Amino acid sequence: MKKVLILFGTRPEAIKMAPLVKEFQKNSNTFEIKVCVTAQHREMLDQVLDFFDIVPDYDLDLMKPGQNLYGLTGDIILGLKPVLEEFKPNYVCVHGDTTTTMAGSIASFYSGAKVCHVEAGLRTHNKWSPFPEEINRQITGRVSDYHFAPTETSKNNLISESVSKESILVTGNTVIDALLQSVDKVNENPSNLIKDLKKQLGSDEVILVTGHRRENHGDGFIRICNALKEIAESRPKTTIVYPVHLNPKVQEPVNRILKNVSNIKLIDPLAYQDFIWLMNRSKIIITDSGGVQEEAPSLGKPVLVMRDTTERPEAVDAGTVILVGTNQKLIVDETLDLLTNKDRFNAMSTLHNPYGDGKACKHIVAFLKKLDN
Ligand code: UD1
Ligand code: UDP
Numbered sequence: 001m002k003k004v005l006i007l008f009g010t011r012p013e014a015i016k017m018a019p020l021v022k023e024f025q026k027n028s029n030t031f032e033i034k035v036c037v038t039a040q041h042r043e044m045l046d047q048v049l050d051f052f053d054i055v056p057d058y059d060l061d062l063m064k065p066g067q068n069l070y071g072l073t074g075d076i077i078l079g080l081k082p083v084l085e086e087f088k089p090n091y092v093c094v095h096g097d098t099t100t101t102m103a104g105s106i107a108s109f110y111s112g113a114k115v116c117h118v119e120a121g122l123r124t125h126n127k128w129s130p131f132p133e134e135i136n137r138q139i140t141g142r143v144s145d146y147h148f149a150p151t152e153t154s155k156n157n158l159i160s161e162s163v164s165k166e167s168i169l170v171t172g173n174t175v176i177d178a179l180l181q182s183v184d185k186v187n188e189n190p191s192n193l194i195k196d197l198k199k200q201l202g203s204d205e206v207i208l209v210t211g212h213r214r215e216n217h218g219d220g221f222i223r224i225c226n227a228l229k230e231i232a233e234s235r236p237k238t239t240i241v242y243p244v245h246l247n248p249k250v251q252e253p254v255n256r257i258l259k260n261v262s263n264i265k266l267i268d269p270l271a272y273q274d275f276i277w278l279m280n281r282s283k284i285i286i287t288d289s290g291g292v293q294e295e296a297p298s299l300g301k302p303v304l305v306m307r308d309t310t311e312r313p314e315a316v317d318a319g320t321v322i323l324v325g326t327n328q329k330l331i332v333d334e335t336l337d338l339l340t341n342k343d344r345f346n347a348m349s350t351l352h353n354p355y356g357d358g359k360a361c362k363h364i365v366a367f368l369k370k371l372d373n
Pocket of ligand 2: 243
């Protein structure tokens with residue numbers, strides 16, 4: 001039996017690793033699987049674990065309110081030591097570019113396990129954007145033995161860093177596996193929250209907003225909030241729905257600036273299935289999220305990305321995503337233009353699937369099955 005530890009800690013990693021856990025579980029004659037969560041996130045992680053019905057074998061329960069990168073990195077490496085020493089995995093699967101990913105891959109390397117990087121090879125080549133994710137994924141790529149790249153572009157990024165071709169597999173992004181496996185459940189069994197929201201929104205035009213990136217904390221968030229206020233004031237019949245990330249550095253400016261704007265609804269982070277419903281219900285999405293940029297093309301939703309760079313150029317090339325940074329005027333102008341210019345809106349709303357066909361996890365498990373050890 002090959003022993004595999006699946007390791008994650010935040011909401012987006014959990015969403016993107018959940019279908020991989022399920023796929024490994026279907027192959028329990030070949031693999032002994034254990035799931036370890038660092039719980040770098042707590043409530044936002046638990047929402048995903050509940051929805052996908054995953055009970056971790058190890059829960060490091062590390063999240064601290066207002067945590068910092070130094071403490072979190074140290075806590076993850078030290079917290080994983082006993083887990084790795086007890087289970088002695090042959091392989092550890094990590095995902096993406098968070099602190100859990102980076103510190104988890106280093107701890108796994110120390111233990112002698114082979115490191116498998118899911119969503120490998122994304123690059124902006126700018127170490128400050130996104131911060132600290134660009135460096136997290138480069139470090140993880142450096143210590144990984146196997147690289148599961150979502151697209152040819154990400155594979156080529158790895159090849160240009162001299163990663164051997166044999167260790168890379170283009171799989172598509174597991175976020176599409178998660179999305180396709182969840183869409184039906186959303187419609188079959190809507191939560192009470194969604195039933196309420198449906199009533200409140202009526203036939204209103206809806207703009208969905210999310211945001212959390214560290215490089216936008218401070219002035220960036222103030223400009224974002226001012227832009228949203230300006231949009232809301234110039235479109236009184238449009239409702240902006242904003243599930244606010246729990247990071248205090250996000251909560252504070254968002255609540256201070258937007259709480260009293262009548263057509264902006266600030267709500268708690270939504271469970272994944274509810275968020276999918278809301279993406280589908282929205283006309284456009286304004287976000288700095290990585291995962292949302294990947295989901296939106298499959299749902300045919302135009303996205304304004306509040307970042308200066310993106311490691312996901314495929315959706316920009318497909319015409320679904322435009323970068324607006326945190327420039328207040330640009331966010332306002334592009335949003336208002338998209339809401340009024342039908343041709344532009346229609347061109348950006350075409351369905352595309354640049355990130356895969358929902359079979360990424362099957363490819364990953366088949367690849368690991370074929371390895372000798
Ligand atoms: C983290 C990741 C980021 C990822 C994002 C997804 C790092 C450095 N950052 O950023 O790459 O895109 O998650 O959302 O790995 N909090 C809660 N409850 C939760 C989650 C967060 O209260 O369930 C609050 C806590 O006060 C916590 C703070 O948010 O200390 C920051 O969490 P942290 O994971 O350090 O940063 P994120 O901004 O969430
Ligand atoms: N998401 C969610 N509830 C929300 C907001 C987002 O379930 O209230 C999902 C979204 O569908 C996507 C993921 O969370 O799959 C994105 O997470 P986030 O933006 O926090 O992180 P990033 O993708 O930027 O790392």
